[in-house]
Amino acid sequence: MPETHLASDNYATIHPAVLQAIIDANRSHVPSYGDDAYTSALNATVSEMLEMKAQVFPVLTGTGANVVSVTAASPRWGAIVTSGHGHMIGDEGGASVRLSGLPLLPVASADGKLTVDALEAIDWHDGFVHTPQATTLSIANTTELGTVYTQEEIRALAEWAHSRGMMVHLDGARIFNALAALDCDLKAVTVDAGVDIFSIGATKNGALAAEAVVVANPHILGTEYIQKYLMQLPSKARFVSAQISALLADDLGIGLGRHANEMAALLVDRLTELSNSSRIDPLELTQKRESNQVFLRLPAHLADAFRATTRFYDWDALANEVRWVTSWDTSMSDVDGFVDAFEKASHQV
Ligand SMILES: Cc1ncc(COP(=O)(O)O)c(C=O)c1O
Numbered sequence: 001m002p003e004t005h006l007a008s009d010n011y012a013t014i015h016p017a018v019l020q021a022i023i024d025a026n027r028s029h030v031p032s033y034g035d036d037a038y039t040s041a042l043n044a045t046v047s048e049m050l051e052m053k054a055q056v057f058p059v060l061t062g063t064g065a066n067v068v069s070v071t072a073a074s075p076r077w078g079a080i081v082t083s084g085h086g087h088m089i090g091d092e093g094g095a096s097v098r099l100s101g102l103p104l105l106p107v108a109s110a111d112g113k114l115t116v117d118a119l120e121a122i123d124w125h126d127g128f129v130h131t132p133q134a135t136t137l138s139i140a141n142t143t144e145l146g147t148v149y150t151q152e153e154i155r156a157l158a159e160w161a162h163s164r165g166m167m168v169h170l171d172g173a174r175i176f177n178a179l180a181a182l183d184c185d186l187k188a189v190t191v192d193a194g195v196d197i198f199s200i201g202a203t204k205n206g207a208l209a210a211e212a213v214v215v216a217n218p219h220i221l222g223t224e225y226i227q228k229y230l231m232q233l234p235s236k237a238r239f240v241s242a243q244i245s246a247l248l249a250d251d252l253g254i255g256l257g258r259h260a261n262e263m264a265a266l267l268v269d270r271l272t273e274l275s276n277s278s279r280i281d282p283l284e285l286t287q288k289r290e291s292n293q294v295f296l297r298l299p300a301h302l303a304d305a306f307r308a309t310t311r312f313y314d315w316d317a318l319a320n321e322v323r324w325v326t327s328w329d330t331s332m333s334d335v336d337g338f339v340d341a342f343e344k345a346s347h348q349v
Pocket of ligand 1: 062143144171
């Protein structure tokens with residue numbers, strides 16, 4: 001097995017600057033639970049980037065960030081509208097529903113993105129006491145299918161949601177990949193687009209268990225209490241905050257996200273060359289590649305043969321769909337080696 005895989009960006013290593021930030025923060029005793037200079041500095045940095053007084057809460061996992069965010073953004077009687085491919089639906093072991101107590105209202109979407117047209121085509125039964133009330137719109141950027149919402153698309157969704165009195169949550173587990181793909185800053189696709197609460201995901205982009213929930217809407221109250229009772233208040237928060245600050249400094253995180261995206265683009269190019277060369281059966285991408293995730297159809301016997309040499313996940317086993325993901329530390333030679341190994345496996349079946 002090679003040392004690198006395209007299974008997940010969670011397989012990747014920690015970026016040296018992030019590791020250094022942990023080392024730099026590893027001196028003297030400081031107050032715990034976020035009452036420290038590193039977390040204050042992160043708050044100041046994010047507030048400056050957003051040009052507003054934001055509240056920033058360092059948390060440990062992307063699932064935790066989502067649970068805290070939707071709980072904070074929703075009334076007890078609310079429900080969360082999200083893509084049918086949403087992470088909260090299929091990938092959190094039900095955490096967002098179990099822990100927030102909020103039902104999820106999935107909306108079908110072939111590319112993981114919601115549109116105002118799709119939302120308007122649904123009768124939400126507003127005010128009907130028997131139906132879960134749609135109070136919170138949750139989107140992810142990048143989406144779970146690697147596609148990317150533009151600022152205009154988010155703004156249109158936010159306008160729709162706000163006109164109905166709903167809050168907008170953005171799951172930013174891969175926000176750096178989205179910012180790189182859009183070539184824009186954090187403010188453009190969050191507060192400028194009407195997002196009320198969002199996460200800055202660092203773990204998949206060079207950090208070690210570090211995400212931040214950012215509350216941009218001052219009407220969202222009590223997030224600090226919610227963070228605690230949902231077990232996402234790290235006692236040694238300084239080490240989480242320091243990691244995120246390291247990625248925000250000098251746009252390091254966007255640079256790493258850009259590299260991961262470029263490696264995915266290279267992967268698609270190499271696969272397309274191979275597919276066009278007739279040396280293998282034609283390949284079918286199932287999603288447009290817009291960030292660091294590549295989805296494609298692979299016959300099960302070929303996927304099994306290739307798995308003897310590398311690791312990757314089925315996305316939809318019944319549809320023979322697999323997912324390959326590049327990371328901040330994926331090199332060009334990793335991509336070449338991966339494609340060569342894929343060609344060899346194709347010739348074996
Ligand atoms: C879009 C999205 N949101 C949230 C998460 C959750 O992250 P974690 O595994 O750290 O809980 C992931 C991780 O795969 C994700 O892809």
